[in-house]
Amino acid sequence: MSTQSLPWRKSSYSNEAGTCVEVSEGPVTRVRDNQNLHVEPLDFTPGAGAHFLRGLHTD
Template identity: 55%
Template sequence: MIEKHERAWHKASHSGGSGSCVEVSEGSITLIRDTQNRHLGFLSVRSAEWTALLDAIRVK
């Protein structure tokens, strides 16, 4: 089980100041959540998958 309260979270660097942000907690399993709806939970992906997604986005 992933304990989200024991992990450090940071806002995505491209979230801007609009309040429409995502937060990420990186580790062997990366967690992603909506800043405005933290109570709804989070997505979890393996770090390699998260890195592949970021690499694909940066290419565009």
């Protein structure tokens, strides 16, 4: 999939220290690390993206 997709935005899961997770939403949700743009983003279908986020939550 091309990295030329919908615009990227800073995720609410990012921190204030400049370590950011960026998200591009469309038919496929793309997730990337803004400090490692040379690494391919992760691509998620809507259901897989929600499942991934639920797995990140810790109590």
